[in-house]
Amino acid sequence: MVVAACGRDRGAPRPRPMPKIDGSPALRGGGAARSPRIANYKIEARLDPVKHQIAATETLTWTNTGESSVDTLPFHLYLNAFKNEQSLFMRSSHGVMRGAHASDTGWGYLQIESVRIAGVDLTSKLHPPANAGSDETVVELPLVQPVAPGATIEVGFKFTAQLPEVFARTGYKGEFHMVGQWFPKIGVRVGPPGAERWECQPLHINTEFFADFGTYDVALTVPNTDTVAATGVLTNAVDAGRGQRTLTYHAEDVHDFAWMTDPYMDVMSGQAKLPSAGTVEVRVYYRPEHREFARRHLDAATGAIEKFSAMFVPYPWPIMSVIDPPVDAAAGAGGMEYPTLVTTGGDSVFARPGVRFPEYTTVHEVGHNWFQGLLASNEAEEAWLDEGVNDWADARVMAELYGQRSSLIDWMGWQAELGAMGRAIAGDTGPSPIATAAYAFVDSTAYSEATYIATMRALQTLERTVGSQRFAAAMKTYSKAFAFRHPTGRDLFDTLSSELGQDLTWFFGPVFHQVGRLELSLRHAGCRAAHPPRGVFGEAGARKTVTEVEAPDSGTWTCEVVIQNTGTIHVPVEIELNFADGSSKQLRWDDRGTGNWERFVIERSSRLVEVWIDPENKIALDNPTTHHYRIDGDGAAALRAGAWFGAFAQALMQIVGP
Amino acid sequence: MARPGLGDLIGAGPRAVSRYTGTLLAVFVAQSIVAATCMVAIAVVLAQAFSHLAMFDEAVDGDLVALIYCVHHGKASLLATGGIVFAAIMLWQLASWFLVGGLNGVLAQRPEGRGETARCFGASGATTYLTYARLALCSLPGWVVVLFAFGTGLSLVATRIEYALTVPELLGPLAIATAPALLLLHVLWTVSDYARIELTLRHDTHDPGVVATYLRTLVYVLRRPVTLIHGALGWLVFGLLTAAYAYLAQGHPMYGAEGAVTLFVARQGLSLLRMATRFGVLAGQIELGRTRPLPPRRIEAKVDPKA
Numbered sequence: 001m002v003v004a005a006c007g008r009d010r011g012a013p014r015p016r017p018m019p020k021i022d023g024s025p026a027l028r029g030g031g032a033a034r035s036p037r038i039a040n041y042k043i044e045a046r047l048d049p050v051k052h053q054i055a056a057t058e059t060l061t062w063t064n065t066g067e068s069s070v071d072t073l074p075f076h077l078y079l080n081a082f083k084n085e086q087s088l089f090m091r092s093s094h095g096v097m098r099g100a101h102a103s104d105t106g107w108g109y110l111q112i113e114s115v116r117i118a119g120v121d122l123t124s125k126l127h128p129p130a131n132a133g134s135d136e137t138v139v140e141l142p143l144v145q146p147v148a149p150g151a152t153i154e155v156g157f158k159f160t161a162q163l164p165e166v167f168a169r170t171g172y173k174g175e176f177h178m179v180g181q182w183f184p185k186i187g188v189r190v191g192p193p194g195a196e197r198w199e200c201q202p203l204h205i206n207t208e209f210f211a212d213f214g215t216y217d218v219a220l221t222v223p224n225t226d227t228v229a230a231t232g233v234l235t236n237a238v239d240a241g242r243g244q245r246t247l248t249y250h251a252e253d254v255h256d257f258a259w260m261t262d263p264y265m266d267v268m269s270g271q272a273k274l275p276s277a278g279t280v281e282v283r284v285y286y287r288p289e290h291r292e293f294a295r296r297h298l299d300a301a302t303g304a305i306e307k308f309s310a311m312f313v314p315y316p317w318p319i320m321s322v323i324d325p326p327v328d329a330a331a332g333a334g335g336m337e338y339p340t341l342v343t344t345g346g347d348s349v350f351a352r353p354g355v356r357f358p359e360y361t362t363v364h365e366v367g368h369n370w371f372q373g374l375l376a377s378n379e380a381e382e383a384w385l386d387e388g389v390n391d392w393a394d395a396r397v398m399a400e401l402y403g404q405r406s407s408l409i410d411w412m413g414w415q416a417e418l419g420a421m422g423r424a425i426a427g428d429t430g431p432s433p434i435a436t437a438a439y440a441f442v443d444s445t446a447y448s449e450a451t452y453i454a455t456m457r458a459l460q461t462l463e464r465t466v467g468s469q470r471f472a473a474a475m476k477t478y479s480k481a482f483a484f485r486h487p488t489g490r491d492l493f494d495t496l497s498s499e500l501g502q503d504l505t506w507f508f509g510p511v512f513h514q515v516g517r518l519e520l521s522l523r524h525a526g527c528r529a530a531h532p533p534r535g536v537f538g539e540a541g542a543r544k545t546v547t548e549v550e551a552p553d554s555g556t557w558t559c560e561v562v563i564q565n566t567g568t569i570h571v572p573v574e575i576e577l578n579f580a581d582g583s584s585k586q587l588r589w590d591d592r593g594t595g596n597w598e599r600f601v602i603e604r605s606s607r608l609v610e611v612w613i614d615p616e617n618k619i620a621l622d623n624p625t626t627h628h629y630r631i632d633g634d635g636a637a638a639l640r641a642g643a644w645f646g647a648f649a650q651a652l653m654q655i656v657g658p
Numbered sequence: 659m660a661r662p663g664l665g666d667l668i669g670a671g672p673r674a675v676s677r678y679t680g681t682l683l684a685v686f687v688a689q690s691i692v693a694a695t696c697m698v699a700i701a702v703v704l705a706q707a708f709s710h711l712a713m714f715d716e717a718v719d720g721d722l723v724a725l726i727y728c729v730h731h732g733k734a735s736l737l738a739t740g741g742i743v744f745a746a747i748m749l750w751q752l753a754s755w756f757l758v759g760g761l762n763g764v765l766a767q768r769p770e771g772r773g774e775t776a777r778c779f780g781a782s783g784a785t786t787y788l789t790y791a792r793l794a795l796c797s798l799p800g801w802v803v804v805l806f807a808f809g810t811g812l813s814l815v816a817t818r819i820e821y822a823l824t825v826p827e828l829l830g831p832l833a834i835a836t837a838p839a840l841l842l843l844h845v846l847w848t849v850s851d852y853a854r855i856e857l858t859l860r861h862d863t864h865d866p867g868v869v870a871t872y873l874r875t876l877v878y879v880l881r882r883p884v885t886l887i888h889g890a891l892g893w894l895v896f897g898l899l900t901a902a903y904a905y906l907a908q909g910h911p912m913y914g915a916e917g918a919v920t921l922f923v924a925r926q927g928l929s930l931l932r933m934a935t936r937f938g939v940l941a942g943q944i945e946l947g948r949t950r951p952l953p954p955r956r957i958e959a960k961v962d963p964k965a
Contacts, residue, residue, distance in 0.1 A: 289823055327821040349822040409722060413909070416722040424726040610712070625713055625731040633709030637718040639701045639918040646697025647925035649743045650689065651900065654932050656747060657754025658685055658761060658940070 013175065013225035013263030018245065022233035024318040026215075026252040028278055034316060035213030035253040035484035038063050039186050045161075046221040046244075047179075047261060052106075052172040054161040058183055061154050062147075066189045066196035069146040073155065074129065074200035075139050076211075078181030081203040082108035082164035082171075086134035089168070092439075093205035097168045100331035106165025106172070112184060113158040115141060129200075137203045139184075157184050166325075166332035169343075173329035175226075180258040180338060181209070188212050188486065190378070201380040206438040206447040208372075208379035208386075211255040213484055219248045222261050229285050229321040230259035231341050253316065253484055254339035255376050260285065260323050268294050272305035276314045280305050286324040293347040293358055297322050300359035300401070301344075304366040307397040311472065312370050312479035320369070322362060335361050337368030354411035356402060360418060363401070364394050374483045382489050383438040383447070384512075388455020389492070392463075393475075395419035395456060419460055423620055426453045434458065435489055435512040457620040458511045461518075464618035465571060466500050474499035506592055507571070511621070516568025518621040520613050522629050523597065527559040527607045559608040563589055564597040569621060576615040581606035607631075661949045662942075667888045670945045671938020674765055681764055681775055682937050685757050686930055689750065693929070696746040697922060700739050707735035755794070759786035761937065762858040765944040782858060789857050792868040793850065800846040804839055811835035848889045849875045851940070855947035866953040878950060885946065892939035896932050903928045 027034065045056035064070050081089035082102065095102035114123045126139050147153045161182045164171040170180040187200025188210055201207055219236075222228055224245045232251025240246045251257060265285045272280040282301045286294035301322045309315050321341040325333040334345025342365035346358035367390045371377075377385035398407035398418045409416040430446030434454050441447035463471040478487070478495040489512065497504045510516060532551040538544050563575060572590040579585075583606065589598050602608070613627040662670075675682060708714035708728065716724035729736060763782020769775045812819075815831035822828035853868075853875040860866050866874075879885045907924070 293823070327823065347823055349824060349828040413720050414722045415720075420723045421726075424723045424730075612712075623727070623730075625727040626711060628712035630710045630712060633705060634715075635701060635705035635709045636915040636918065637715040638705035638708055639697075639915050640718050640921065641704050641714075642697040642699075642701030643918045643922045643925070645700045645739055645743055646693045646922065647929075649696045649746045650693035650925070650929050651932075652743075652747050653689060653692065653750040654896075654929060654936065656751045657689075658757050658933065658936055 010264050013223070015224045015243070016227065018224075018237050018239070019228070019234060019247065021235060021237060022319065024233055024281075026233050026250050026317065028280065028314075028316055028318045033253060036063075036065055037214045037253065038065055038212035039255075040214040041183070041216050041218070041257065043183055043216070043218045043257070044221075045183075045218065047177065047223075049175065049177065049223055049226075049261070052163040052177065054163070054179065054182060056157075056159055056161065056183065058157040058159065059154060060157070060184075060186060061152060062186055063152045064147045064149055064189070067149050067193040068196050069148050070189070071143050071146040072198070073141045073143065073153075074187040074198050075141065076181070076185040076187065076200060076203070076209075077110040077112070077137055077139055078185070078203050078209075079108045079110035079161055079164070079170070080136035082167060083136060087137060087203075088133075088135040089137065089203045089205060093168070093444075097205060098331060098335070100167050102167045103165035106167075107162070108164030108167075108171060109136075109162050110182070110184070111160045111162070112139070113160065114156075115158075115184075116156040117143070117153065120144065132202065135202045138187075138200050155186075159184060166329045169333065169336040171332060173326060173332070175264065176260075176262045176326050176329050176333075178258075178260050178323065178325065178329070178333040178343060180256075180336065183257075185211055185256075188378075190486070199378060199381075201439065204380070204439040205444055206383065206441060206451075208383065208438075209256065210376070210378045210380055210486075213253050213255050213376065216251040216254060216257045217248065218251075218257055218259075219246050220259060220261075221246045223263065225263040226261040227263070227265040227267065227285060228259065228261050229283065229323060229341060231257045231339050232317075233319060251317075251340065254373070256338050258338035258341050260341075260343075262287070262326075264288070266291075266294075268298055270298050270302050272302045272309075272315070272320070274306065274314045275310045278314070280315050280318060280320055282320045282322065284322045284324060287326055290324050290327075290347055293351075294324055296353070296358055297324055297344050297362045300356075300362040301342075301366050303401040304363040304397055307400050308367055308370050308393065311393065311396065312476055313374060313483050315369065316374070316483075320366065322366070335365060337365045337373065339369065339373045342366055342368065352411055354406075354409065356398070356408050356410075359402070360394065360398060360408060363397055364390060367394050367397065370479065375479060376484075376486050377488065378486065380439060381437045382435065384434050384451045384455040385487065385489060385492065387451045388434070388453075389459065391422070391452050391456040392419075392459040395422070395460070396472075419456065419620065422453050423457055426457065429454050429515075431515060433513050433515050454621075458507075460620035461511075461571060461618065462496075462504070462507060464616070464620070466502075470500060471496075510569045514568060518565065518569040518571060518619065519567035520563065520565050520573060520619070520622050521626055522611050522613065523562040523564045525559070525561045525608060525611045525629065525631055527557040527604075527631075529553040530556040530558045530603060556603055556605050557607050559602045559604055561587075561600045561602070561608070561611055562597060563600070563613060565591050566596065567622075571619055571621070573614050573619060574616065575600070576610075576612040577602065577608055578610035578612065579604055579606040580609050662945050664884050664888060667884070667942030667946055668891065668938075670941040671935075674941030675934050675938055677768075678764055678775065678937075680772060681761065681779060682934060684779075685761065685937075686933050688753070688757070689929070689933065690926055692746055692750055692753075693926075694922070696742055699742050701918075703735050703738045703742070704732070707732040755790035756783040756787050758854060758940075759783040759790055759858060761940055762786070762855055762944065765941050766855070766859050766948075786854075786858055786861060789861070789868060790854060793853055793857065793872060796868050796872045797846065797850050800842075800849075804843045804846065807842055808836060808839035811837075811839055844886060844890060844893075845876075845879060848885050849879050851889065851943050852879060852885060852947055852950075855943055856950065856953065859944075859947055860953055864953050864955050871953065874953065882946075885943070888942055888946075889939060892935055895935045899928060899931050899935065 040061045042059040043056055045054050047054050081087045125142050129138055129140055166173045170178055187198045189196040190199045191197045221240050221244050224243050228247055230249045232249040235250045236248035238246050264287050267283050267285055269283045272282055284294045284298045305315050317340045323343040325343055330345045334343050336343045344362040346361040351357050371390040372386035379386055395418045405417055406415040408418040408421050427449050429450040430442045432441050434450045474496050477499050493508045531553045534546045534551045536545050570592045575587040577585045587600055609631050611629045713724045714728050717728040760779035760783030764775055764779050767778050769778040812835055815835040818831040853871050856871050
């Protein structure tokens, strides 16, 4: 059905010319290491495109940069997430992720055939962690001799990676192979000096990846018919005989290595010009039927690299590869980030020019080269630091590239801004705060809402509250300080507090660490004609009754406005009052520590006609539907909508009747 | 009687519209009243929910984000709006059995003068109302088959639609998949039209049975493609008028209450044109319906033996 659906007879794959070596160094401009280079890999891999299997050897050189010795090495075997229904990933996803379904026939796994240290075969020593249960995505290797602080150890693997039918970012579909999370990968030592521990989480539906920076030298033997894209730069290409060739890639200061092969893909390239001088070559890999979308992805990726480089730190590598997967592989392989290589998606007939979901996907994935490629936070424990912070940055970048009001949609007169759209469609974040480990959310919906949307909204609120330029400068400082490191939420909060010159605990506490909302609303608004006091005044003989005659209306109005916040988050808010004579008055309410409501009484020569809470739309954490409130209703829009529905009904009536 | 050709059927339309303009306008006014009532009811419901919220103005003016907020905020009101539209259509469906019966009677009997036309319209509509209702019930299995064909066709191309990258890649499979269902729909629709005409024309003389008429008409329509072509041309004009309006209206937003009224009036003009088209098609169908072979005469069986 799928082949029929694609309906494209591509013919047999034909050998392609040997690819040209990338002349550039692995780091743009060369120079010294930017990261500690703790985990360095040398891999030789051979793809069997029929079995979708990779036979490989790997040499890991790992340095203990901590202050405590290490007696066990844990390794991620991510592909085992797709081995059977007993893996944590399959149990937590029920075999469905982003609309893609795990195949019943295309299971994937990673089989370690041998592991050696200093020539000693330790394969039999490999065992799962104590609490792993049926999950096989992590394996531990006890060491004969502990690795002392500052010492380096070399571990040799021989393994076979069976790719799954494409699902959850990796696998094959026909001749297309997207190879990610495919080799044994060591965990990360975290914690205070002297008390370090391993961080090596099993793969869960919500968790992504966490690894140390290092260098990668990877030799890939693939069919000579295939177009290949990979992390890093191509340093060597030789004929391997039997219709195969070996391509060697070198990458520096990255924490992962992914690659793609496909016999039908073309390449389109462009250059991103960085503000600090220098350029980045942007390559989009696509099948011919995606050409129009590839152009859009290229523009988006180029623009994103330029904007992200200006906002944070310059993109440090010379190449960015963007894979536009075939349509039938897009749900499984699309929308994923690796260092210097991302997969995009969103290509569809419904994504007309101006409907920028494909562009957004590219910008988001390219943005991940900063938030988590450079600022390599722990995606299992603090996923919001890459997804949510990236989403916040995406909204800015999309607005700069495509216009503020139309950053996501500008089609047939309909416009929508990315951040505003995210806020409008935001759902329930569930019973967990933003700062929750990815695997600890009640479900994937709660994870997504909190990690992506709520984090973006929180940062937008803070940004607009403290000022956009100041906030941008603070974020730039954060990115500079923690590039090529593993920043935590605490690092981000401390940097922002310090750079913005104020203790922001009042914001970070309730927004990131507590469950609750910001729920501003107008409780009451109204005016009455002002007049001197009426009633009975004085005692005995001096008693006097003041009536409407003695105290007529003074011609002014006493207006009362009550604003309330029924949520748990408190942010200073501006309020605009508009009066019948066209004048307005600005108020500010800071309810931090002052109660959950405030009554404003205003004497004015004109009646109050409108109350507008947060008129500049600074508070992205709240739902703004009722924020702009008219005291006297105006049914014009309702009448227009009624006219539209009436005409629609009449058209249907004319179909069913005369 | 010579069987009329396609040109005759089309030509009967303008003649009927010019001769019975008053009848057409009367039906149109009835429809406009239902539509206007629907509009006002919806406006009241929406005003209850949104008249104080400026965001609803932005939503109606084309702000997609504001529209999403308003949909979330006023789910119950929008559900009520849908209910009102549905009720209006159902009401018109029920009324249409009377109205179409009346129109068929007028076009078949060609009364002279306003009073005679009105009497003919009312008498024919009332006489055939229950017969048309039975015909509608009789047509139901056909509509179920259409729905099944539509669903099956769409399921066959679901993957193609999902993976379509260009408009031709979308529309091609969609057209192929829905063509059988649409063709069947058109055939059954035409059968219903001609069956109604037969029931009107032969009611007094032959009193044909509903099921037998439906089946005979099915055979008749299938044997005479001109019936289908004529009907299809009518729907084509209906669609083109709607598309032309949509094209012309693009980029002319009408704001405020005044805009709402202008919008309603402009759309009434469009509706009148479309109704005139339907009326013209009906007139052509009557012309052809007159030439159909007579049904078996059942009317004698109803003759009182004492008489």
